[in-house]
Amino acid sequence: MKNPNKKNVNIPLKALLALSILVLLPLFVKGQDRELSIAEALAWSYSNNEQIKRYSERVTQKIYEDKAAKGNFLPSINFLAGYTYLSENMEVNTSQVKSSLDDLGGKYGAAFVETYGDEIGLSGITSEAAYSTIVNALGDLPAYNVVVDNQQIPTAAITATQPIFTGGKIIAGKKYAEAELETANIELKQVKNDIAHELIERYLDVVLLKQVVKTRFEVYNGMLKHKEQAARAIQLEILPKHVLLRAEVAVANAERDLSKDQNTLQLAKMALRTTMSMPDSEIFQVMDSIPYHELNLDFNQLLNTAYTQQPVLELIDQKEIMAKQSHTLEKSKFLPNVAAFGTYNMYRDQLPIIPSRFIVGVQAQINIFNGFKDVNKLKASSHLQKEVENAKQYATEQIHLLVKSNYINVLNQRKLYHSHLTTVDLAKENLRINTRRFEEGLGKSIDVIDASLLYEKSKVEQLVALNDYYKAIASLYTSVGEPEKIIPMIGSK
Structure with a gap:
């Protein structure tokens, strides 16, 4: 019997399908590994890395200290x-x-x-x-x-x-606070550069290992296929039985290398996750591969960029300002301090001696003798300025050496990568020929195994050379103070 109170509800098929998609889509997306580009990974690091958060707090601290220094000008x-x-x-x-x-x-x-x-x-x-x-x-x-x-x-x-x-004391204090604020900003920039360089290297390592694992897997499947072919040939009494043993050893070695690199890949992903400060609940994948890009470099332009963008030199510039303001502060101790003051007294009639209601005046103070402390501190501040000048000269020379060595390293890695291209092509063709000869009964099993190992070795070396090439570029751009400049080369979504 039908319920008279129950109403018939007709849901259109399109509406039901749309509702199902809305309900199931989040569950489907949540279970998928999303590809994380290197630009997205870097943005994640900038937002979540604890070291960056720490130095951001220091910048905020110096902002308020700079505001506090302004208060010295006010009554x-x-x-x-x-x-x-x-x-x-x-x-x-x-x-x-x-x-x-x-x-x-x-x-x-x-x-x-x-x-x-x-x-x-x-x-x-x-x-x-x-x-x-x-x-x-x-x-x-x-x-x-x-x-x-x-x-x-x-x-x-x-x-x-x-x-x-005050003999310039307040102005020197304000400029010193400004230099400290700028120093905090430069230190934050330096930390971001270090994190960016670390993330780029770790991201490249994951991409490299991902490609190496893919290569190992291809070689492993090739070894399995060759093992099956050798087993069939032995059954047909075309090959002796010891050939199968060689094929089994080759399969075992390929499986071992594959498992080893898979474990290394997981460790590399853990290191990348640590740099990004990404929780384990977030599932991600990196790019499958990074194509080669030719890079034209101008050493003089790179060097000029380093002189203006390198955080180390920027920090020394701020240290130079602070040393100068410290010297001004020490000189101010030899000048009088003049201040105006005023007092308004309340409860005057209840005091034993009734003071004036208003008291205003001007007061000056100067130190005459304090055991030569101020003189010696003034001399010390002069030598501090000279120390900073020498440090800047030394740092400039070291930056020049660093940029030069990274520049040469990029050129060497590029040359090394190109040298592997022909080797990989020849090894691939050698594997194809030996496999075909074995399938036609004209070649030996050991030739196929050796060709597979040769191809695997040359392919992995090519991948490592490409990885080292991009790492060298990353180090070069980091040395000039622009580590993010490599991001467009590697690619972003």
């Missing part, structure tokens, strides 16, 4: 507040100032007699006599302390200080 404003409670009232110990107070009382008394003596009937007394009489009389009296009737003393004030002249 410093502070709010000071406090509260003091006294166990008993303070007293002014007049015994230590009584003689001065007696003297002051005598002087006031003498001046009063001199001015108003006639009016009060003391016209016959001189001011000297009045002074002496009052001082002697006061001297016989005991010293009475003055009590300050206040045990709770709150204090609050706003102070502002504006540097006016």
Whole structure:
């Protein structure tokens, strides 16, 4: 019996098919190995490599330190507040100032007699006599302390200080902070160059091993086919039985070499994954092969690029700036520091001594003697500048040597690769001929095995030469400070 509440829903076939594709496509794609180009691998490294993240944080740190250095040009404003409670009232110990107070009382008394003596009937007394009489009389009296009737003393004030002249210290500090920020950026660039060079080499290793494994697999299949042919020939009593043993040994050796390179390929992929900081859950494949590209190089142009783009020289340039600013900082110690200041006092009436509401002024300070420390530090900063100059000259010579050696290495690797082309073609043709002769009963089994091994050896050597050629180019471009320049040659998706 049909359910009367149940409605008939007619789903079109196209809609059902589209829905199925939407549901199954993510599962299908997830299970596939996506080909990762070298450009994508490098972008992944730049985004996830922990070393790059570390130096990026250092750049951010120096940005804020540079902003902090700007604050030295602005006034410093502070709010000071406090509260003091006294166990008993303070007293002014007049015994230590009584003689001065007696003297002051005598002087006031003498001046009063001199001015108003006639009016009060003391016209016959001189001011000297009045002074002496009052001082002697006061001297016989005991010293009475003055009590300050206040045990709770709150204090609050706003102070502002504006540097006016510091001998160039603030400007030197700002330039030093800018140089440190630029140094952090250059160090980040250097780390990226190192990571890029490492990734390119490891990516090339994986591509090489992938092609080597493919070559080993072809040779292994050829050996298996030859083994089967030898077994059939033995059954037909065309060949002696020991020929099969040779073929089996050749198959075993080919299988061993194949397994060894497959394991090496997995290790190379692990190393590449480590450089990219890629989790194990991400499945990827590299390019199947990299074609040969002829590269025209201009040594002088490469050398000029190195002098402007090489991070080592850029770092020394910033060290030169910092050494100069350090010297300026040491010189500033021999000049006065001038600053304007101002203070606004609150709770004035509750203080034992009532200060002014506003205090403003200008203050200058200069060191006269501190044990020759500043003089020696100034001399040390001068020698630091000379040290940086010598380091720059040495680094320039080393960069020249590095670029030159990498340039020659590229030329040698290119020549070596070309020398393998003819060898591989001849070895391939030799294998074809010997295989055909054996199949027609005109050749020997050992000739086929030897030809297979010769082809395998020459093909692997050609692949290694191509890999070394691109590695040499990568090292050359890294030495001039542009490791990414090789990416278009290797290819990207």
